[in-house]
Amino acid sequence: MSxxxxxxxxAITLASLKPPIGSPVQLESADLGRLGTRLLGYQEQGxxxxxxxxxxxxxxxxxxxxxxxVRLITAVxxxxxxxxxxxxxxxxxxxxxxxxxxALEVSxxxxxxRVPVNLAVSVDDYDEAGLGMASWPxxxxxxxxxxxxxxxxxxxxxxxxxxxxxxxxRLTVAGEDQVLLTPALIRNVQPDGGAAGSLICGVEFFDLDxxxxxxxxxxxxxxxxxxxxxxxxxxxxNR
Numbered sequence: 001m002s003x004x005x006x007x008x009x010x011a012i013t014l015a016s017l018k019p020p021i022g023s024p025v026q027l028e029s030a031d032l033g034r035l036g037t038r039l040l041g042y043q044e045q046g047x048x049x050x051x052x053x054x055x056x057x058x059x060x061x062x063x064x065x066x067x068x069x070v071r072l073i074t075a076v077x078x079x080x081x082x083x084x085x086x087x088x089x090x091x092x093x094x095x096x097x098x099x100x101x102x103a104l105e106v107s108x109x110x111x112x113x114r115v116p117v118n119l120a121v122s123v124d125d126y127d128e129a130g131l132g133m134a135s136w137p138x139x140x141x142x143x144x145x146x147x148x149x150x151x152x153x154x155x156x157x158x159x160x161x162x163x164x165x166x167x168x169x170r171l172t173v174a175g176e177d178q179v180l181l182t183p184a185l186i187r188n189v190q191p192d193g194g195a196a197g198s199l200i201c202g203v204e205f206f207d208l209d210x211x212x213x214x215x216x217x218x219x220x221x222x223x224x225x226x227x228x229x230x231x232x233x234x235x236x237x238n239r
Contacts, residue, residue: 012106015044019074025050028069035060037096039072045100047086052094059094068098073221078107114144114151115223119169123152126164126183140201142169147213147220149184149204158201159186165203173218180215183207 019039027035027050035053042048048070052059065084072079081104086097124137140154150167152158158165162185169180184203192198208216 012104013044014042014048014072014079014101014104017074017077017079017106019072019079024073026071026073027053028071029062029066031062031066032060040095042100047097047100048083050096050098052088052096061088064088070098070101072104073225078221080105080107113220113224114146115220115227116144117142117223119145119171121150121152121170122168123154123158124166124168126166137168143200145169145216145220145223147217149187149202152201152203153192154199154201155197157189157199161186161189167203167205171215171219173215173222178215178219180212182212 019042021039021041023039025037025039027037029035032055035055037051037053040049040051054060062085064087067082067084070079070081070083081101083099083101086099088096119142120139121142122137123140135156138154138156138158140152140158143151143153145151152167165184165186167182167184169182171178171180182205184205186201187204188202190200192200205216
């Protein structure tokens with residue numbers, strides 16, 4: 001029965017994912033290797049519209065019908081499929097039309113997946129009663145981060161388990177600087193094995209609004225791509 005139900009699950013389509021305009025796209029061509037570009041739009045059962053990619057500062061020209069492997073990156077997933085180049089246009093702006101994919105493979109970012117980072121972040125007391133203390137705010141280092149929380153390295157205690165903090169992170173996502181202010185709950189505190197007197201404070205983010213979630217998801221996924229060896233691709237699409 002379970003196999004029968006699995007076989008009747010609807011295929012994931014581009015329209016069902018609703019990728020944002022401007023999402024990074026990686027194209028892989030047998031002739032030119034990897035190319036970075038961005039999503040401009042799509043028409044269901046029509047075509048996928050991409051900004052004409054550049055290589056060495058020049059717009060790429062391919063023969064119509066060329067087969068491309070496509071990776072579309074959103075804030076929460078990586079979509080992969082193959083499509084042929086249908087048309088190339090210069091007006092009113094340089095763009096390509098690719099076949100609209102009937103189905104695609106989707107890898108979603110796991111909520112608890114942590115990525116290693118080395119970020120200086122600002123931590124402040126959550127309660128107004130503590131804002132006047134000379135020791136707040138404090139600068140600590142973020143060692144890893146996920147969609148749910150982070151590990152903070154501090155030379156002094158930040159609070160007890162169950163207490164709340166404000167964490168301010170300055171992140172670069174798709175070439176744009178973003179400031180993320182989020183409340184966080186202290187989940188665990190333990191000594192850091194590498195430095196005498198230092199502590200690792202595990203915090204869980206809460207009350208994130210939708211914009212903050214998208215910024216954080218974009219950053220986590222971007223770092224995941226760097227870890228997977230896609231640094232050159234990210235540099236290309238963020239130009």
